Amino acid sequence: MLRFLTRRALGAVVTLVVISAVTFFLFFAVPADPARLACGKVCPPELLEQARHNLGLDQPLFAQFTAWLAGIFVGRDYGGLGHCPAPCLGYSFVNKAPVFETILDRLPVTVSLTVGAALVFLLFGVATGIIAALNQGRPLDKIASVSSLIGFSLQIYFVGTLALYFLVYQNQILTRPQYRPFTEDPLAWAAGLALPWVVLSIIFTANYTRMTRSTMVEQLGEDYVRTARAKGMKGRSVVMRFALRGTLTTVITIFGVDLGALIGGAIITETTFGLQGLGRLSINAVTDSDLPVLMATVLVAAGAIIVFNIIVDALYAFIDPRVRLS
């Protein structure tokens, strides 16, 4: 297992470096000039050049990239703005703050949003999927299928905006979504994120219901399940010990990718509910041509996906005996 993890960790580092390089050079392939944003209303060439110099954009691209990369390990000096200690992910063109500080500030919002929503959609999605599979062709199955189809068709910005309007602003049934640190007030944390959790989980719940149902139906038809039943094992044990275990392999694979992607930033959810997480940060970075922030958010997103993939691969061994044996 240790060898496996070491190998995957090294692969992850290489992947992250490649992703960083691609993001960096793609940024400069876009014709928008970040220096223009740091230049005055009347922006003559000499002032533009000064802005470009102040931002370090007059250096060769490769030198800019290696300086950024080196900053992660040894930190960087930013002239009059001071020293950015390692791990220095750069200095924001727009916020005028070390990017690492900004990422640390936004990460808890996105992690809270993601983890809460993941618990909701995993719990409800898998449970509904199992119920549907066990009641194949019956009314419960049909209700679950139709519900998941509706849920899958909905969009977060649509449901979120309606929910905000009716449940929060007009009727004040729910608290206005906002982030309060868990360590400060766990109840306020949960109350502030309850609505975003539910809305974000609607689409995912539908997806997990459909996936769980179809995989479960497949598993229930497998020879080893039939054998277990033939040997007199009770229905619940068959489902929990065999069929569910087989189903979970698929669920966990998708869950790993989904969770990683969500931690990279639930852009639409954060925008809809005015939450200042990594998603909002990344969209602002794109529109403001804020390269250092953009690089950092891409790295966090990529890193999260890679890490969760490794975790999922490692979990296979525990869930599926066939993997362990191989």
Add this chain to the structure above:
Amino acid sequence: MRVRKRSTMAALAAGLLVLTGACAEGNQGAPATSSSAPAASAEPFKPPTITVGTAEDSKGPAIEPEGVVRGGTVTMIDRDDFAHFDPGQSYVNTATNFGLLIHRGLTGYKRVAKGDYKLVGDLATDAGTVSDGGKTWTFTLKDGVKWQDGSPITSEDVKWTIERTFAPFITQGPTYVQQWLTEADHKKAYQGPYDGKRLDAIETPDDKTVVFKFKTPHADANYAFAMGGYAIVPKAKDTKEKYDKEPFSSGPYVIKSHVVDKTLDLERNPNWDAATDPIRGAYPDKWHMEFGQEALQITDRLMADAGADQTAFTFYASVPPERLQQVLGDASLAPRLLKSPSPYGNYYYFNLDRVKDVKIRQAINYAWPSKQIQQVSGGPAAAALPTTILNENTTVGYEPYDLFGKTTKPEGDIDKAKELLAQSSNPTPTIVYAYNQTPVQEQVTVVIKSALEKAGIKVVAKPLDRKTYYDSIGLVKNEFDLYWGGWGADWPSGSTVLPVIFGPVADGAPNYAHLKDPALTAEMDKITAMADIDEANAAWMALDKKVQETITPLVVAENRIANILHGSKVGGAEIDPQFWIVSPNTIFVKQ
């Protein structure tokens, strides 16, 4: 008065007043705009009166709005945090409007009554004394004006403030005064005071007096000093680049806490004395500001007016199109709805290098479908139809004119257009129209194309990416005949509009029409040098008409109207007609 920059995001959140640079105002965002928006009846907007006040007018305290209450905490909600706290880097209206809470300048605008403003001395005892035919300006600082630590604000601070704007790290603030003191490329002439070199053109004969000696006359320099970008920075606390994050207050409040892009809290500055300040009421004890909310969310919160949101308002989030009809139709919201037309100039520029025949340019002006554009922009409640280059809200001595029948035939005069085209060098011209590819501009383009084609003009529409729109139209050798561009006056005079939009022709310069006319340049130089400001203002207005009459370098575009809500327990909320943003000076919290 520049509108702000994080602009392309505005396209994602139509409804915000926050726009890209003044030169980038408009098409990318802004209040209005969908064809489903209501066509409410137009309301006449009276342009503000702006005059120069006396020494008596410059004394504090500020004139109180009706029913004022002191104390409490007011909440301000907007999408974006402030781009800058360093006055030297502040040009956008959101930054300079916030700056009123923590910064003071030599001069500023005092609200006398609704729509009535006076340019008065802020830190100075009056709006300045001009001599030497407009080349020398002298200001005397008031007694008792202090920094947040209680130390006095001195003439040396004023001199330092202007000198530091020459430093290489300052790239975003206004540059008028610097250029007047040195030369057009002011950063080449002087690099700031940090290496010990000082600027001889600014004299400080004593702690209270500061004298500016310009190379040429500038009768409106006292207006320039009212810009937020020239608010005073303390020499003793100047931390250069870091000052943008750690400003030192001379205004009524100090920053208590600031979490970038999330919240900002202000508390009172104990060393600010209302008796010295004719501009800022500073009625709430505390300010709490929240960022990251889109215009729709802000509108919904303010419409609901529940709990703490009753004491909330927004500086610039205009009601978005999806709520405009509901808001305008709800009489209960009327007392909490602020309306004001944009003070910015919006134009469809002709590329004079390509559209050379003035008859064709005038024909297009006659055929222009102003009313239809107004309709797709949200109707008369969301867009007005100006007829002049200079905006009535930001032009002292404004005189209306309507050369192309926009008032009488806002839908366009196709017959007149055909008549002019018949007299032109090409009765069936082809026009390449470049536009910013936003949903609203797609609709506007269809309307323009349809109207011009009725007059016999073929329109080839070229959509441009919103992120590089200004780069594309800013190229002198572009391949377009007609395109939209915006500009905002920096103070209420044609002197910050006409010499800019008809200034030097260069890549990236705001002379998008590429108008090169030595006679016009000479005329503008002559007006700029006028020592009598009233005479100069009248001359700018006359030149506005003359340019449109004889050269017709542009079509005057529609002008959006802001509709902004506030909570029921917020009093004194008004959109500043010059800066198109809710002023913090009169805000108070009702009990």
